[in-house]
Amino acid sequence: MIPAGEQEKIEQARRIVQSAAYLVAFTGAGISTPSGIPDFRSKGTGLWERYDPMEVASLTTFRTAPARFWDWKRTLMRQVWQSQPNPAHYALAKLESQARLKAVITQNIDGLHQRAGSQTVLELHGTIETMTCPSCRRQAPSSQYRALIESGDEMPRCKTCGAVMKPDVVLFEESLPPRTWRAAEKHCASADVILVVGSSLEVWPAATLPEFAVSNGARLIIANLSPTFLDGRAEVLLPYNVAETLPLLAGL
Template sequence: MIREMDLGYVDETGDGVARAAALLRDARHAVALTGAGSSTPSGIPDFRSPGTGLWEHADPMVVASIHHFRRHPEEFYAWMRPLVATLLAAEPNPSHLALAELEAGGWLKAVITQNIDDLHQRAGSQEVLELHGHLREATCISCYRVLPTEKLLDDFLSTGEVPRCPVCDGVMKPNVVLFGEQLPVDVLNAAVAHARQADLMLVAGSSLEVTPASRLPLLVHERGGR
């Protein structure tokens, strides 16, 4: 386990793990950036892999856009239903556990993630910045009431019906970022602040094709970091 690793002595001519350990040993402010690939070992599909990606049989600009959601929430939820079941059943994998141990050992300052699966927190990470939101809460698009999703999602998985606000009967939208929505400003600002302080960013499971997450490693590099 990483907590047992002696980062004070690393063979820097060794393999990639040793090299990463050497970089962490020397880093003053290390952060991690994770994408969908870091959760595929937990059984959660990524977005673009041929045959298994979430966009293989759906147009993301339609089914996962806020404009389409407001008009046809039932189509979004029909697409989300198997994914929600998978997310709720998933368990943290060794990569999540490793990052949590690095943070606990003082080697890592934060995890910035593009994922909505809550696996970093469940693995024990404390400073997790969720750029694309999460499924722990949902917001009514009519009265803006925010509710925890545990019962909402359980009922949704049982019935397949669109979750609705218990107060005004408006549609409940999970607090994930859909196409056409802004990223949560406080989370993005915190991620940028970490990137500007960092002298090392570990990137795991991300193709770095989606902005603004793809810009974060550049902020580190522009200031002389790795």
């Protein structure tokens, strides 16, 4: 709930967003938690208590213990497939359709921005929507394996060579996709307003992008439940449920 008396902050943020010529959104796990996808940095979310994300979501684990990797990954993929975009995702899609928002830069791998209708989505950490064979590089939509992933504990295998498929997500020990990174930097250099949504800005190097935008003169709004290292440079802080605040900023 947005506390009474905080409406002025919402209004202030709405005016900044609605007067932006080049708005860029930077999103993290917090935009998808209202859709039921747990943030692995939050405590008390069952899935993550059974796994150390730094260990299981690593390239080493995929290579040396693929069954363990897939045991974790299939649970996450099932959760994503059962989830729907929430009003915060739709609000960003709306701002893009108004030609105000130029890009969504996201740390999320769940594809919910696209499902809500966003067109320009830069996925810094990749996506679970496709997979690639590490052996022969054959790429396939994850939907081809959906029945297999949802029905049991068999690992998805390449239909050409039989190797265990790897989802196109950036794992620990992997670098960010360079083309996506360059495009994100370009948008951040052009932005006159940067809107951080549901990110505590703790994951490097992704979190340097909003700072880069601010250093290039962008005004900063942060909609996140917990503090971030950039709070002191923000014009407005909105520590409320993003599914409530974002639609107000978009005039929905």
